Amino acid sequence: MTTLVRAHGAPRSHDSDAAAGTEEVTEATAAGRPSAGARRRRPRVPVLGWGGLVAALVLAVVLVAALAPTALIRLDPLAADPLAALAPPSAQHLAGTDSLGRDVLARIVHGARYSLVIGVAATALAAVGGILLGLLAGSGNRVLDTVVARAVDVLASFPEILLALVLIAFTGPGLGNLVLAIGVAGIPRFARVVRSQTQLVRTSGYVEQARTFGLGGARLALRHVLPNALGVVPVLATIGLGSAIIGAAGLSFLGLGPQPPAPEWGAMLAENRNYLRVAWWGAVFPGVAVVITVVSATVLGRAFQRHLERSAA
Known part of the structure; x- marks a missing residue:
């Protein structure tokens, strides 16, 4: 029997090249590496993911x-239009009207200002207070750390909505008092995380090296500790925005927020809850607005968190 052996360096046929290419694509696919064509066809994912977008x-x-x-x-x-009271959704009133004949959709759109102002202001207050307490607790002073940590633990032992309810019971209803109560109730969330991040950064190598070069405590905290300890604040702030909005809606539902006729979402729920059987749209649509806004803030916060984790990996 005669065996044909291709000489080393002899040109391969087109069939051999195609087979080799097929084998390479098959091996790449089997190894979990997408082929060049698959990479070209793959849609570009946003930085925060589709959910975050x-x-x-x-x-x-x-x-x-x-x-x-x-x-x-x-x-x-x-x-108000008493003749159009409790009118169902129509071309003239897309979300219907309430018991006084006011357009529900118009009140929802204008009510976004109240919910967003309360949410942003309360979150900013909680962030500033929490950052200051967290930096003080993580500064290295054991006595100060113990005092601040215990105070934060006491505040954190209460649910935020309950703590805000107690605070607003002393200050009285109103927009400013509602922001103050929700903001103070949210301080422990920021203080705990910033404290742990500050302690972690203080013991890192580059901070120890800066300390050996004689960098003082205040400059060290402002130039190195503070910027690196605040990396998680955007995540907490975005998620805290949703918590503040739903807390504001809950307290306004109890009559402790902006007073009628202000179109605040929680107040709208309270005004229309007695008409659910005959005019469900007056309470359902404001509730949907609250849920969508809070869920969106939470999803965006989680997307920020995943992005930061991927960047740090």
Whole structure:
């Protein structure tokens, strides 16, 4: 029997090249590496993921409603029409009317301003207070750390909504008092995380090296500890925004927030809860607005968290 052996360096046939290429693609696919064609066809994923992108778009719409509500709807949220009371959704009133004949959709759009102002202001207050307490506790002074940590633990032992309810019971209802109560109730969330991050950064190599070069405590904290300890604050702030909005809606439902006829979402739920059987739209649509906004803030916060974790990996 004669065996044909291809000489070393002899050109391969086109069939051999195609087979080898097929084997390479098969091996790459089997190894979990996508082929060049698959990489070209793969859609580009946003930095925060598709869920984070959708959540950001929803919050952008809420922001537009808060800053320029007349750009979305021209109707007056306070204009009452008793003859059109409890009218179902129609071409004239897309979300129906309430018991006083006011357009529900107009009140939802204009109510975004109250919810967003309360949420942003309360979250900012909680962030500033929590950051200051966290930096003080993690500064290295054992006595100060113990005092601040115990005070934060006492505040954190109460649910935020309950703590805000107790605080607003002393200060009274109103927009400013509602922001103060929700902001103070959210301080422990920021203080605990910033404290742990500050302690972690203080013991890192580059901070120890800066300390050996004679960098003072205040400059060291401002130039090295503070910027590196605040990396998680955007995540906490975004998630805290949703918590503040739902807390504001809950307290306004109890009559402790902006007073009627202000179109606040929680107050709208309270005003229309007695008409659920005959006019469900008056309470359901404001509730949907609260849920969508809070879920979007939470999803965006989680997307920020995943992005930071991938960047740190």
